[in-house]
Amino acid sequence: MSEVMLEQKSALHSRQAQQARTRARWRNELTGFAFVLPFLLAYAIFLIWPVILGFRMSFFNWSLAGTGTDTFLGLSNYVEALGDSNLWGALGNTLLFTIISTPILVILSLVLALLANMAIPARWLFRLAFFAPYVLPVSVVILIWNWLYQPGYGLINSMLTTFGLKEVGWLTDPNAAMMSVVIVTIWWTVGFNFLLYLAGLQQIPQETYEAASIDGANAWSKFISMTIPLLRNTTVTVVILQVISSLQLFAQPFLLTGGGPNFVTRPVLQYVYETAFTSFRIGFASAMSYLFFLVVLIVTIVQFIILYRGEAKGNE
Known part of the structure; x- marks a missing residue:
């Protein structure tokens, strides 16, 4: 009986130690992500979004003069x-x-x-x-x-x-x-x-x-x-x-x-x-x-x- 209890306690301590390591790992990863997050936001705002917006513009008659910017041309720009x-x-x-x-x-x-x-x-x-x-x-x-x-x-x-x-x-x-x-x-x-x-x-x-x-x-x-x-x-x-x-x-x-x-x-x-x-x-x-x-x-x-x-x- 005592051997069974010792095994259960050992298993419990092992699970608790594993859970503690998991929490520590998540804490470290979240801390690292928090430091990287400002760069990711800046990257998304100043690079990814302009790329997406530019790709959308390529299908329209977009002009700096403000005329025809909403005219959808499909693949006409690419063909031209x-x-x-x-x-x-x-x-x-x-x-x-x-x-x-x-x-x-x-x-x-x-x-x-x-x-x-x-x-x-x-x-x-x-x-x-x-x-x-x-x-x-x-x-x-x-x-x-x-x-x-x-x-x-x-x-x-x-x-x-x-x-x-x-x-x-x-x-x-x-x-x-x-x-x-x-x-x-x-x-x-x-x-x-x-x-x-x-x-x-x-x-x-x-x-x-x-x-x-x-x-x-x-x-x-x-x-x-x-x-x-x-x-x-x-x-x-x-x-x-x-x-x-x-x-x-x-x-x-x-x-x-x-x-x-x-x-x-x-x-x-x-x-x-x-x-x-x-x-x-x-x-x-x-x-x-x-x-x-x-x-x-x-x-x-x-x-x-x-x-x-x-x-x-x-x-x-």
């Missing part, structure tokens, strides 16, 4: 957007910018990270110099490069004429304008990718390189057979982030060239902006925004599929 040659031209400019800038930014950032990771005096100065432009606001960046690109007194054209070369209309020549935007973007944003690669390099154990040196490997073979494979995850991250960032091109051409000359540097987001706030066609601009979102989403999914397949092959 798919047949809009200006949108296709802007998409082509965006893709061209992405194709040109992404490989350069990835390769250059890796090279700079390798240089800054070398055991040389004052290497912190190189790290600072490579990363510093990234912290500048885009308006300051454009102000600097607008002066550099100017004909006559601009530093770049002055150097060209010093060597007997012709001036280049960096901002006025349709053949040079896109490359001008690419150069500005590279100078401004390479610091972020550089920092990611530098962090990846510092995660590689030095013992690995020392063992390879003992086996007779030179610097090039260590770079090809060790550094690049060990930086694979970093490279994938850099490429994905860079492609998404390049597809969101807006401020550089908008402030530097205004999308010109002849709209050769006008990206999708600038065309959407002009449609919404110059032509006042908010509904049509919303439809274009969601179509472009699908493009970015598809590109991102393709990148993750390639990443997944690469990891699967690496694990075989």
